[in-house]
Amino acid sequence: MSGQTESFLVERCRAHDLAAFRELVELYKKQAYGFAFSYLKNADDALTISQDAFVKVWRAIDTFEAGRKFRPWLFSIIKNLALNLIARKKNRREVSIDEVMEQSGYDIPDKSDNPQEMLEKNEIRERVWKAVMELKPEFREVIILKHFHDLSYREIAESVGIPEGTVMSRLYHARLALKIATKTCCDDA
Amino acid sequence: MSSSLRGKKVSRLCCKGVDRSMTLEYHEQDVMRYVDREMDAPGRMNFERHLESCESCRTALEEMTALKEVTDTMKIAELPEAVWEKYWTSIYNKVERSVAWFFFIIGSIIVSGYSIYRMIVDPGIDSILRLGIVLTVIGAAILFLSVLREKMAVNRKDRYISEVDR
Numbered sequence: 147m148s149g150q151t152e153s154f155l156v157e158r159c160r161a162h163d164l165a166a167f168r169e170l171v172e173l174y175k176k177q178a179y180g181f182a183f184s185y186l187k188n189a190d191d192a193l194t195i196s197q198d199a200f201v202k203v204w205r206a207i208d209t210f211e212a213g214r215k216f217r218p219w220l221f222s223i224i225k226n227l228a229l230n231l232i233a234r235k236k237n238r239r240e241v242s243i244d245e246v247m248e249q250s251g252y253d254i255p256d257k258s259d260n261p262q263e264m265l266e267k268n269e270i271r272e273r274v275w276k277a278v279m280e281l282k283p284e285f286r287e288v289i290i291l292k293h294f295h296d297l298s299y300r301e302i303a304e305s306v307g308i309p310e311g312t313v314m315s316r317l318y319h320a321r322l323a324l325k326i327a328t329k330t331c332c333d334d335a
Numbered sequence: 336m337s338s339s340l341r342g343k344k345v346s347r348l349c350c351k352g353v354d355r356s357m358t359l360e361y362h363e364q365d366v367m368r369y370v371d372r373e374m375d376a377p378g379r380m381n382f383e384r385h386l387e388s389c390e391s392c393r394t395a396l397e398e399m400t401a402l403k404e405v406t407d408t409m410k411i412a413e414l415p416e417a418v419w420e421k422y423w424t425s426i427y428n429k430v431e432r433s434v435a436w437f438f439f440i441i442g443s444i445i446v447s448g449y450s451i452y453r454m455i456v457d458p459g460i461d462s463i464l465r466l467g468i469v470l471t472v473i474g475a476a477i478l479f480l481s482v483l484r485e486k487m488a489v490n491r492k493d494r495y496i497s498e499v500d501r
Contacts, residue, residue: 168423175422179414189414197422201429234489267408274405292371293406299373314367325398 152216159207167207171200174220177295181221181305184290185228185283195231199224217297218304225287225306270328277327285320288313362392370399440479447472 155173158166178199182192202223203210210219278289287306291297299317303310365382368374374382386393450468454460 164427168427171423171426175419176413193414193418193422197426197429200426201433204426204430205433267405270405271409274402275409293403294410299371314364318363318367321399321402324402328402 153213156207156210156216157212159204160210167204170203170216174217175200177217178220178224180294181287181290182224182228184287184294185225185232187279191228191231195227196224199227202227215301215304218301221291221305222307229283273328274324277324280327281320281323285316285323288316289320289324292317362389363395366392366395366399369396370403443475447475 152170152173155166155170159170175196178196179192182195182199183189186192186195199220203220210216278286281289288302291302291305297305299310299313302313306313308316362385365374365378365385369379369382386396447468451472454465454468
């Protein structure tokens with residue numbers, strides 16, 4: 147979506163145009179859910195938190211500075227709500243990978259005609275996903291934002307509330323951890 | 336770049352004979368920026384020139400590119416379409432109810448306050464009505480205090496201040 151369209155919608159939301167707000171929700175709902183999921187690793191909680199974030203956006207839209215990008219602001223709200231929920235639920239326990247997989251953590255496109263090749267690639271992807279889910283939250287969030295949402299370093303920095311240098315550092319160490327955890331990934335790829 | 340290639344040992348292996356300003360840390364950033372398309376055109380040209388003479392960086396680049404190729408084929412799993420169809424409705428209901436609660440609370444305070452006032456100034460009000468007013472006001476006060484206490488407890492424990500509150 148173009149920046150101009152987003153700015154227009156945000157301005158309409160500031161004028162309390164519910165139709166414009168709905169359009170904004172429709173545009174960002176899946177990204178919001180995906181980002182919340184990267185913290186919560188639970189589909190129901192991610193859905194609830196992403197919806198609560200949009201409600202907060204509507205209530206606080208008057209405080210949103212014109213010219214600022216909407217997505218980083220939305221993501222920062224989601225992050226704080228998610229972390230608060232985690233703290234409240236004392237969700238420091240490790241979620242079993244089976245739980246994560248059952249909650250359909252990730253999708254893979256089924257493009258290969260070669261079953262063997264598809265199996266091998268699926269195994270690699272599962273290793274990568276497992277390694278992503280086992281990262282500490284501060285590393286997992288930058289990996290998810292970069293690899294699954296394709297945000298720039300600057301956008302990640304704005305969303306998470308850290309300097310760009312820290313984004314790069316965390317991304318580097320997260321990738322190192324993934325590489326170590328999925329040795330066959332890089333050997334086979 | 337493996338975990339053993341760090342610090343002084345790495346800089347000797349990686350950047351031997353290269354310009355002093357191009358330390359290992361500088362190269363780590365360059366590999367990342369190159370893979371993530373965060374470099375401008377002159378930067379890319381310089382880095383590609385550097386790659387011709389630096390095997391360590393080529394290896395690091397290959398490894399990082401391989402990882403990215405795997406994650407590029409993955410995405411966060413989609414929820415069923417029925418969930419997305421109800422998504423906006425859930426948000427709308429939450430917004431609507433918060434507005435409704437606001438009006439309800441304001442209205443309740445006005446009605447309760449006026450009822451108490453009338454009860455005091457008008458001796459002709461039936462006892463049963465007085466009892467109803469008193470019980471309603473007490474019940475509302477208890478509910479209000481209970482919700483307020485819970486909200487204060489939650490806010491105290493919520494370490495992560497919402498962006499909108501900054």
